Ligand SMILES: Cc1cc2nc3c(=O)[nH]c(=O)nc-3n(C[C@H](O)[C@H](O)[C@H](O)COP(=O)(O)OP(=O)(O)OC[C@H]3O[C@@H](n4cnc5c(N)ncnc54)[C@H](O)[C@@H]3O)c2cc1C
């Protein structure tokens with residue numbers, strides 16, 4: 281069977297459905313092809329379920345701390361992991377159903393279920409259906425990398441997907457990879473009551489961040505009883521279900537951790553290897569990411585790539601922004617570009633680490649005349665009142681232009697407060713815009729102007 285559409289969107293992740301809606305509204309006949317769950321990674325196995333679990337873990341943590349606040353919680357806090365999963369699944373499934381209903385109601389848009397592969401630059405195959413289109417938009421996302429560690433073929437292991445199907449509480453969860461996925465799952469399972477060990481290849485946790493950020497994150501998590509094994513090179517897995525070992529042969533000294541479950545959280549790879557890109561002539565880089573220009577266009581006319589698969593971002597907000605860029609250029613004659621995006625992300629441990637723009641080290645390496653302001657959360661009224669004073673806020677300013685270069689807030693509500701800096705950066709306004717703004721008392725953001733009023737010259741480390 282053969283069908284012709286004006287436009288085809290492959291993958292119903294964070295960019296695809298929104299773009300399909302706009303394309304349909306423009307009068308195009310549109311197909312969205314999805315091989316698994318509508319909503320993609322974020323909705324089904326990523327942001328949404330993990331943040332729902334982070335919320336359960338936070339409640340468990342605060343329940344154990346209830347007496348600090350003069351509240352009697354009535355004894356031991358116990359986590360019913362089955363109810364945590366049910367709540368998590370419910371939130372995730374509702375979100376997926378909403379996207380499904382939205383897609384079903386879009387004028388001129390049809391959802392086709394199945395795995396799409398290219399047959400030519402304007403032809404895709406899904407099962408026995410051949411689909412032709414003048415415009416093809418790839419939003420195929422990515423999946424967990426599983427490095428070829430010796431033993432990985434014989435030892436049962438989990439990825440972020442397997443974590444969503446786990447129904448028993450691991451007694452001891454060993455996590456390979458100490459970044460977003462490793463740290464978020466690590467802290468939540470520790471708070472659920474598991475023993476947690478994190479095995480990380482770098483000598484310093486979160487090496488892209490400034491050293492004091494890495495050190496503070498380790499302190500917070502160690503304080504909750506998580507064990508770290510850094511500098512863990514040459515990993516090997518051994519054992520069987522319920523008794524698994526992670527051995528770092530080249531670590532100094534050589535190190536082995538035994539646990540009941542292993543989670544591999546060592547990065548992600550794009551879903552481009554089974555897309556038949558070679559039949560369309562679409563270029564990829566050496567890691568398999570689709571090469572795109574500043575407006576998400578591939579090297580083949582009429583084919584675009586958005587979201588995690590183009591390697592220009594690895595977050596839900598960057599994938600959604602790719603949709604906005606494509607729609608703006610194609611449908612609104614508005615020349616939006618990827619390079620206008622300011623890097624911003626959060627690591628959703630508790631307290632969260634929120635980041636925008638450059639780190640201090642990054643700004644120094646780029647040769648800026650760097651000024652830095654730092655304020656510990658222990659000197660932020662709202663954090664003191666909330667009894668959650670871990671972390672600090674740090675702002676980085678260009679001493680020559682007065683522009684904000686970046687910021688890190690490791691602290692309660694930092695993931696929200698940081699947007700007051702991000703918006704000023706987008707406005708290309710000087711940092712004095714923030715120092716002159718009157719922020720609401722008592723909030724975390726209230727202390728950002730104060731932090732910016734006390735800038736020091738940065739010294740290269
Ligand atoms: C555990 C975890 C937690 C995360 N937490 C956050 C967070 O808190 N904040 C944040 O910003 N980001 C987070 N992320 C990252 C975020 O989930 C991704 O950046 C985002 O989902 C990428 O969206 P996307 O649209 O590019 O791709 P995806 O959401 O991966 O969607 C791609 C879709 O394409 C489909 N597909 C692939 N190949 C084909 C094919 N050949 N034919 C048909 N369909 C195909 C897939 O089935 C999938 O549905 C997290 C990720 C993980 C794994």
Ligand SMILES: NC(=O)c1ccc[n+]([C@@H]2O[C@H](COP(=O)([O-])OP(=O)(O)OC[C@H]3O[C@@H](n4cnc5c(N)ncnc54)[C@H](O)[C@@H]3O)[C@@H](O)[C@H]2O)c1
Pocket residue numbers: 427456457458459460461462464479480481482486512513515545546547548594595625626627628
């Ligand atoms: N809060 C969020 O926004 C959020 C949350 C979860 C995931 N994500 C997205 O998912 C992506 C994947 O997250 P991730 O944490 O799996 O990957 P990552 O790429 O961020 O980090 C992988 C970690 O594993 C380590 N590692 C890699 N190979 C190793 C090895 N052989 N031995 C030991 N350690 C090794 C790396 O040094 C690194 O610290 C991220 O890029 C992020 O964009 C985002």
